[in-house]
Amino acid sequence: MKRIMDRIEKDEEEMVHESMQNAYLLVTKQLTFNDLFEYNGCALPYHPKKKIDDAVFKELIDYFCMLEEYEKCGDLKKIKENKKYNKNFINL
Numbered sequence: 001m002k003r004i005m006d007r008i009e010k011d012e013e014e015m016v017h018e019s020m021q022n023a024y025l026l027v028t029k030q031l032t033f034n035d036l037f038e039y040n041g042c043a044l045p046y047h048p049k050k051k052i053d054d055a056v057f058k059e060l061i062d063y064f065c066m067l068e069e070y071e072k073c074g075d076l077k078k079i080k081e082n083k084k085y086n087k088n089f090i091n092l
Helices: 002-027 033-040 054-066 070-082
Strands: none
Touching (some): 002 033, 002 054, 002 070, 054 070
């Protein structure tokens, strides 16, 4: 039973990581929503129609800081500071 629970936990961690990576790719305009959807099914940490607000940026930045991916943190901070986001993941 422990092995099954460990596997479920690992799968959940991988899914969270993939969704955060996808959000980063969309917000930084490295991929469009349609491109991402065709590429890997587009797992996202938020509903794609949800507005990308300061809380979303904070969570993305905190996640990548935790992973020590500081370049991504910097990219996200620049986007957050330079744009007033009134968009969601679909209409970037």
